[in-house]
Amino acid sequence: MKYAYFPGCSLMESAKEYDFSTKVVMELLDGKLRDIPDWGCCGATAVESVSRELALSLAARNLAIAEKALPGIDVLAPCSACYLNLRRVQEELPKDRELMQSVNKILSVEDLVYSGSVSVRHLLDVLENDIGYERLGAHVQRDLSNLTVAPYTGCQVLRPYRVFDDPERPQVLAKILKTMGVNVHPWGHSSRCCGASLLANHRAVGLEAVRSILEAAQGADCIVTVCPMCQMNLELYQGTLGLRIPVLYLPQLMGIAYGFSSDFMRLDENLSIPSTFLESMTPGIHAENFNNRPEGR
Amino acid sequence: MHASTETLSIREAPALAKVREMVMGCMQCGTCSASCPNAFAMDYTPRQLWRLLLLGQEQEVLGSKTIYLCSSCYTCTVRCPRGLPLTEAMHALKRLAWERLPQTRSRAAFYQAFVEHIRIYGRVQESALMARYFAKSRDPRLPLSFTAAGLRLLRKGKLHVPDASHKGMLKRVVDAAMPKEGRT
Ligand code: SF4
Numbered sequence: 387m388k389y390a391y392f393p394g395c396s397l398m399e400s401a402k403e404y405d406f407s408t409k410v411v412m413e414l415l416d417g418k419l420r421d422i423p424d425w426g427c428c429g430a431t432a433v434e435s436v437s438r439e440l441a442l443s444l445a446a447r448n449l450a451i452a453e454k455a456l457p458g459i460d461v462l463a464p465c466s467a468c469y470l471n472l473r474r475v476q477e478e479l480p481k482d483r484e485l486m487q488s489v490n491k492i493l494s495v496e497d498l499v500y501s502g503s504v505s506v507r508h509l510l511d512v513l514e515n516d517i518g519y520e521r522l523g524a525h526v527q528r529d530l531s532n533l534t535v536a537p538y539t540g541c542q543v544l545r546p547y548r549v550f551d552d553p554e555r556p557q558v559l560a561k562i563l564k565t566m567g568v569n570v571h572p573w574g575h576s577s578r579c580c581g582a583s584l585l586a587n588h589r590a591v592g593l594e595a596v597r598s599i600l601e602a603a604q605g606a607d608c609i610v611t612v613c614p615m616c617q618m619n620l621e622l623y624q625g626t627l628g629l630r631i632p633v634l635y636l637p638q639l640m641g642i643a644y645g646f647s648s649d650f651m652r653l654d655e656n657l658s659i660p661s662t663f664l665e666s667m668t669p670g671i672h673a674e675n676f677n678n679r680p681e682g683r
Numbered sequence: 684m685h686a687s688t689e690t691l692s693i694r695e696a697p698a699l700a701k702v703r704e705m706v707m708g709c710m711q712c713g714t715c716s717a718s719c720p721n722a723f724a725m726d727y728t729p730r731q732l733w734r735l736l737l738l739g740q741e742q743e744v745l746g747s748k749t750i751y752l753c754s755s756c757y758t759c760t761v762r763c764p765r766g767l768p769l770t771e772a773m774h775a776l777k778r779l780a781w782e783r784l785p786q787t788r789s790r791a792a793f794y795q796a797f798v799e800h801i802r803i804y805g806r807v808q809e810s811a812l813m814a815r816y817f818a819k820s821r822d823p824r825l826p827l828s829f830t831a832a833g834l835r836l837l838r839k840g841k842l843h844v845p846d847a848s849h850k851g852m853l854k855r856v857v858d859a860a861m862p863k864e865g866r867t
């Protein structure tokens with residue numbers, strides 16, 4: 387299985403551990419990632435508030451490059467915001483000829499054409515539907531049955547397009563986690579917005595979103611997510627809110643389950659992980675040992 | 684280039700009409716407001732906003748804090764029983780507020796900083812983006828409010844000197860998509 391890989395800007399900066407762990411896990415699962423050459427910003431959530439045409443063109447530019455340089459394979463985008471922006475192009479442009487034409491007119495300044503042939507996939511979709519639970523489970527090496535994990539899917543990977551999971555009651559992340567052998571924390575916050583875009587403009591309101599998620603996650607040993615925005619938001623303000631819980635990327639936890647060390651999976655690059663949690667990542671240590679400790683570093 | 688805030692200019696009328704059309708089917712059931720995680724902080728709930736828009740109260744709508752408190756979570760969009768593209772309407776209203784209510788522009792500082800930033804760097808360079816945002820907001824308290832978070836990121840080596848290797852990569856596309864004036 388080959389994919390045209392779109393890491394997105396965050397995975398090159400504050401979420402390098404997500405990029406790295408995705409590559410490690412995909413390689414182990416025989417997924418070959420090919421970088422889309424000269425990919426650029428997808429527009430994030432901000433550009434649509436300035437210009438819809440620009441937002442669509444930025445995303446379409448990356449798909450047009452993928453179609454040209456890596457024809458016939460799906461695009462894989464681990465970041466939920468990137469995924470939504472790229473997916474929106476796939477969903478909206480082919481059914482609106484006028485929009486398609488105006489975007490392609492903009493792309494013509496780079497001699498690029500978006501034809502609508504490429505399919506955009508999120509990491510969760512690829513893991514569930516291309517790799518499958520059987521193969522996901524076959525690689526598990528370490529017993530993580532002492533660990534209880536809150537699966538946090540976030541919003542933009544599920545909404546507004548219903549592609550591979552329920553937009554309000556997502557199941558896929560929890561199913562993958564169970565396949566890794568961990569317990570799943572029962573909660574209703576898996577698809578609740580973390581307020582990401584508000585933390586730059588309206589801090590107090592964004593913090594309420596973060597607080598409600600961190601509170602609901604109490605009792606779990608960690609939160610696992612698939613979005614660099616969610617991960618950063620949920621970790622960065624834990625001190626301010628007085629609520630502590632490690633927040634890992636899904637492939638980091640998968641790597642641990644697959645027997646890699648926490649060092650190798652770069653758990654020390656996350657902001658919220660106490661050293662007690664890292665030490666616990668050897669078989670046989672109980673989850674209570676690292677629960678509810680103050681910040682360990 | 685800015686229309687009076689009292690009347691619609693010929694150029695802006697179709698854009699506003701388009702947003703009105705998006706919410707025309709609203710039956711005021713309140714599902715969107717009840718679903719919105721940020722409604723508690725809004726001056727008008729989403730349902731009220733659509734009502735005002737349909738009643739022609741553009742001033743109220745474009746001047747409201749509501750449109751900036753939408754975090755683009757799409758919960759209202761997937762739940763609206765009429766299937767209306769509500770999150771998209773929020774984005775369209777932000778764009779219109781920028782055009783029609785210059786006095787509210789500081790609220791859009793982050794979005795504007797973002798576009799200027801990627802026009803230069805091609806990819807988001809997080810530290811440089813925040814610096815640009817702070818400069819644009821002209822609010823001296825803003826950088827301070829990020830100090831604690833910034834220090835944590837710094838300690839983890841997550842703040843970088845901007846990587847200039849993709850400089851200018853998106854300039855042509857940004858300039859082709861947006862007339863100079865729209866970029867400020
Ligand atoms: S959910 Fe839809 S129909 Fe109901 S009030 Fe909101 S916009 Fe109107």
Ligand code: SF4
Pocket residue numbers: 715718719720721722729752753754755756757758759760769770773
């Ligand atoms: S998309 Fe915006 S308006 Fe709709 S529920 Fe989410 S935050 Fe509220």
